[in-house]
Amino acid sequence: MLSNYLTLSVILFSIGIIGVLSRKNIIVIYMSIELLLNAVNISLVAISNTLQSNEGQVIVLMIIAIAAAEAALFMALFVVLFRNKRSLDADIFNLLGEKNAS
Amino acid sequence: MPLDILLNILLLAPFFSALFIAIIALAQPSSPKIIYSILAIFAPLLSAFLALILIYENYFNGIDIHSEIFTWLSVSAFHIPFSLHLDALSSLMLLFVAPVGFLIHVYALGYMKDDSSYPRFFALFNLFMFFMFLLVLGDNPIMMFLGWEGVGLSSYALISFYYEDAKNVAAGNKAFILNRIGDFGFLSALMLLFISIGEYGFSFSTIELHLHEMSAERINLIAALLFVGAMGKSAQFPLYVWLPDAMAGPTPVSALIHAATMVTAGVYMLARFSDLYAMSESVSLFIAYIGAFSALIAALMASREFDIKKILAYSTMSQLGYMFMAEGLGAYSFAIFHVFTHAFFKALLFMGAGAIIMSLHHEQDIRKMGGLRKSLPMLFIMMLIASLSISAIAPLNGFFSKDAIMGHIFASDAYIIYGIALFTSILTAFYMFRMLFFVFYGEEKIKAVAVSKTMIIPIALLAVGVILSGFLNVPSSFGGSESISIWLNLPDIREFLDHTTEFTLIGLNTFFIFVAIFVAYLKYGSATATREDVDKYRYQKIISNKFYIDELYHILFVKPLYKMSKGFDVYINHKIIDSSIHRTIALYYYIASYYRLIYDGSVRLYALFMVFGLSGLFIYLYFALEAM
Amino acid sequence: MLNEVLFYILSALILVSALVLISARRPIDAALSFIVTLVSIAALFALQGSSFLFATQIIIYAGAILALILFIIMFLNIQDKNLPDEPHKKRDITFSTLAVLPFTVVLISLINKSPLVDQALPYDLFGGIKDIGSVIFNDYLLVFELISILLLVSLIGAVSLAKEDKDVK
Numbered sequence: 001m002l003s004n005y006l007t008l009s010v011i012l013f014s015i016g017i018i019g020v021l022s023r024k025n026i027i028v029i030y031m032s033i034e035l036l037l038n039a040v041n042i043s044l045v046a047i048s049n050t051l052q053s054n055e056g057q058v059i060v061l062m063i064i065a066i067a068a069a070e071a072a073l074f075m076a077l078f079v080v081l082f083r084n085k086r087s088l089d090a091d092i093f094n095l096l097g098e099k100n101a102s
Numbered sequence: 103m104p105l106d107i108l109l110n111i112l113l114l115a116p117f118f119s120a121l122f123i124a125i126i127a128l129a130q131p132s133s134p135k136i137i138y139s140i141l142a143i144f145a146p147l148l149s150a151f152l153a154l155i156l157i158y159e160n161y162f163n164g165i166d167i168h169s170e171i172f173t174w175l176s177v178s179a180f181h182i183p184f185s186l187h188l189d190a191l192s193s194l195m196l197l198f199v200a201p202v203g204f205l206i207h208v209y210a211l212g213y214m215k216d217d218s219s220y221p222r223f224f225a226l227f228n229l230f231m232f233f234m235f236l237l238v239l240g241d242n243p244i245m246m247f248l249g250w251e252g253v254g255l256s257s258y259a260l261i262s263f264y265y266e267d268a269k270n271v272a273a274g275n276k277a278f279i280l281n282r283i284g285d286f287g288f289l290s291a292l293m294l295l296f297i298s299i300g301e302y303g304f305s306f307s308t309i310e311l312h313l314h315e316m317s318a319e320r321i322n323l324i325a326a327l328l329f330v331g332a333m334g335k336s337a338q339f340p341l342y343v344w345l346p347d348a349m350a351g352p353t354p355v356s357a358l359i360h361a362a363t364m365v366t367a368g369v370y371m372l373a374r375f376s377d378l379y380a381m382s383e384s385v386s387l388f389i390a391y392i393g394a395f396s397a398l399i400a401a402l403m404a405s406r407e408f409d410i411k412k413i414l415a416y417s418t419m420s421q422l423g424y425m426f427m428a429e430g431l432g433a434y435s436f437a438i439f440h441v442f443t444h445a446f447f448k449a450l451l452f453m454g455a456g457a458i459i460m461s462l463h464h465e466q467d468i469r470k471m472g473g474l475r476k477s478l479p480m481l482f483i484m485m486l487i488a489s490l491s492i493s494a495i496a497p498l499n500g501f502f503s504k505d506a507i508m509g510h511i512f513a514s515d516a517y518i519i520y521g522i523a524l525f526t527s528i529l530t531a532f533y534m535f536r537m538l539f540f541v542f543y544g545e546e547k548i549k550a551v552a553v554s555k556t557m558i559i560p561i562a563l564l565a566v567g568v569i570l571s572g573f574l575n576v577p578s579s580f581g582g583s584e585s586i587s588i589w590l591n592l593p594d595i596r597e598f599l600d601h602t603t604e605f606t607l608i609g610l611n612t613f614f615i616f617v618a619i620f621v622a623y624l625k626y627g628s629a630t631a632t633r634e635d636v637d638k639y640r641y642q643k644i645i646s647n648k649f650y651i652d653e654l655y656h657i658l659f660v661k662p663l664y665k666m667s668k669g670f671d672v673y674i675n676h677k678i679i680d681s682s683i684h685r686t687i688a689l690y691y692y693i694a695s696y697y698r699l700i701y702d703g704s705v706r707l708y709a710l711f712m713v714f715g716l717s718g719l720f721i722y723l724y725f726a727l728e729a730m
Numbered sequence: 731m732l733n734e735v736l737f738y739i740l741s742a743l744i745l746v747s748a749l750v751l752i753s754a755r756r757p758i759d760a761a762l763s764f765i766v767t768l769v770s771i772a773a774l775f776a777l778q779g780s781s782f783l784f785a786t787q788i789i790i791y792a793g794a795i796l797a798l799i800l801f802i803i804m805f806l807n808i809q810d811k812n813l814p815d816e817p818h819k820k821r822d823i824t825f826s827t828l829a830v831l832p833f834t835v836v837l838i839s840l841i842n843k844s845p846l847v848d849q850a851l852p853y854d855l856f857g858g859i860k861d862i863g864s865v866i867f868n869d870y871l872l873v874f875e876l877i878s879i880l881l882l883v884s885l886i887g888a889v890s891l892a893k894e895d896k897d898v899k
């Protein structure tokens with residue numbers, strides 16, 4: 001049943017959000033974000049199959065392509081951040097705050 | 103070509119030439135001067151040529167030309183078309199504005215030829231021509247006001263033309279501010295007029311038709327307010343102090359704007375509204391007295407002045423006084439005819455003065471001049487013609503117009519005004535010849551340089567105009583037909599003197615004038631004259647200091663205003679407004695110092711807030727959908 | 731029936747491995763459990779007959795992206811001392827869960843109210859490479875091209891980001 005797929009998708013999405021919120025490790029945060037994308041993919045494919053329409057699958061394909069582009073940038077970012085601070089702690093990179101900006 | 107299109111071209115030619123000059127000067131500053139010269143001359147030439155055609159049509163075929171270019175404003179009842187109308191009155195104005203304007207443009211080519219701001223001058227000069235045409239040709243008071251403000255603007259810009267000197271800028275500001283006071287009156291009058299009879303339409307002809315629907319008090323009020331506008335523009339007491347200072351501009355500007363055309367706009371405006379003034383006797387009489395008073399004090403000040411251009415400026419003000427006397431006593435066509443003749447002889451005087459100033463290396467003080475009769479004989483003859491004309495010696499044009507006014511004043515039984523007018527007329531002859539003797543007689547103190555042809559030729563042409571233009575309106579006592587008065591068809595009050603009285607008056611006037619010239623000769627011209635004009639008596643000192651009017655205005659208006667501004671600055675601005683703003687800022691800063699704790703720059707925290715929002719939104723959504 | 735059973739098994743795998751992912755201390759553990767998640771999701775696609783997406787998921791996600799993550803983890807040579815201190819991890823996870831819970835619960839209950847969700851999935855062979863290809867190249871050609879440009883841009887961006895900044899040092 002479609003409802004099962006959608007429920008799975010929502011739960012997976014929530015787990016992804018929890019991961020983004022609760023963890024400090026930027027690599028884990030990145031993978032949590034990937035979880036969010038995959039959760040959406042699951043529901044898109046299920047709906048596309050139910051409605052017998054290929055558009056949903058095309059969107060999933062695009063999402064995967066974008067995820068790949070994103071992965072490349074993230075990896076470059078990790079390298080830069082780790083090189084500068086020798087740490088993976090997301091809370092160190094808080095330059096958005098007024099008092100932290102240098 | 104249809105006549106209305108010719109009228110449009112006449113109006114727009116100077117505008118576009120001003121525009122092109124400005125664009126070329128901005129885009130290609132190094133363009134050769136000849137381009138500007140051609141553009142600057144071509145538009146006034148075209149306008150003058152078209153003006154003559156159109157005036158011919160109006161005078162001989164009696165065609166009033168109307169042209170509506172576009173609708174400018176249309177707000178329910180307030181419908182203002184951008185339209186032009188050429189009737190007899192505007193034709194007569196065009197008859198001197200366009201040709202004299204063209205001649206002064208030619209003159210300016212010579213006068214300005216070494217100036218670095220050559221294109222700026224001609225762009226503004228052409229712009230002035232456009233606005234002056236608009237003022238004269240406008241079909242409704244709004245168009246007239248547009249032209250009125252436009253000439254004020256160009257006048258301001260041209261007075262401050264040499265803006266490197268702060269004095270000239272101050273003179274421009276003075277002219278602009280004093281004109282604002284006048285404009286306040288003019289604008290208020292237009293608003294009142296619109297409130298009263300605006301629903302019928304707002305062109306001059308509809309206003310004229312519905313004037314009688316207003317109460318007498320309303321008419322008096324509008325008439326008085328309109329005259330305030332005229333006072334400012336035409337330099338009448340008490341708003342005249344800007345005119346002498348306006349001589350800071352280049353001499354062609356003084357000749358065209360502050361003598362021949364713009365300052366007569368007030369006279370023209372009163373003639374435009376002559377039907378209104380014909381219904382308002384008390385205000386008219388007031389106007390006559392103001393005119394007489396202005397004429398008198400201007401003539402007095404001119405007789406103790408040493409700056410050649412300022413003498414002419416005061417004489418302009420004095421002649422404008424004559425025009426207002428005439429209008430106040432109901433002789434609108436005589437006033438307009440005096441505007442017409444005045445434009446010729448006053449432009450001639452100014453151009454002559456400019457030529458003298460140029461040939462003496464920018465010396466304006468007449469005490470330092472002298473003996474120019476030998477080195478500049480042509481100029482001497484021209485200036486003599488103009489001086490005789492302004493002194494009202496037959497048969498030059500000044501005689502016909504001024505004498506008509508004097509005769510009318512006498513016939514209206516206004517003997518006080520007549521006395522003032524007669525005395526002023528004598529003074530006029532005195533100060534003009536005082537200037538003439540100072541400049542052309544005695545020893546030569548500065549060696550004069552020859553004057554260029556482009557300056558002499560327009561002066562000579564104008565001199566011909568001075569000699570001939572008077573014959574256009576020969577009064578009946580000389581066997582003439584007063585053709586211009588009949589053509590203008592203004593609501594004149596006609597008073598007739600029998601010919602004996604008239605000839606007596608003319609004889610008396612002429613006799614006194616010759617006496618005044620003789621006195622001036624004895625004092626300043628003859629070989630034995632000392633030519634030192636120091637203030638011996640107390641009254642001379644008062645006159646030399648221009649009756650302390652500028653100082654009085656300074657104490658009455660400028661100082662209190664300055665003090666008030668200072669008070670506002672210290673108390674209102676700093677203590678109340680600024681401090682309240684600063685306190686508000688401090689309050690926000692204080693609140694923000696707590697609020698800022700939430701936003702410490704950790705992105706994860708921001709994400710948490712987002713999730714709170716998301717959850718809240720979904721809870722709301724749930725209950726909202728339940729409720730459906 | 732078999733499909734249902736397979737679905738539940740795969741769901742359990744996905745959720746468990748996702749939970750392991752977000753709670754793992756070391757990134758290498760997280761990455762390994764992420765592989766399980768991704769492969770299970772790919773299997774879920776296969777279960778629905780979307781053969782092309784199944785292949786793509788395996789090749790790009792489980793293959794390329796995860797390989798990249800593992801490569802970076804090893805390349806950076808992350809020691810335990812480089813890992814952030816997370817003394818309150820359990821507390822953080824609990825509070826985050828509470829924050830997200832309304833969203834999850836409400837969304838699931840809203841999903842179950844929709845009339846569409848009662849339909850059974852067809853489980854036929856749908857979404858083969860031919861079908862998707864024809865849709866992409868007929869209707870979404872521009873999007874496809876834009877995606878390719880995006881990939882190019884990210885490639886250049888990644889290179890310029892990771893390049894050592896000589897001016898600073």
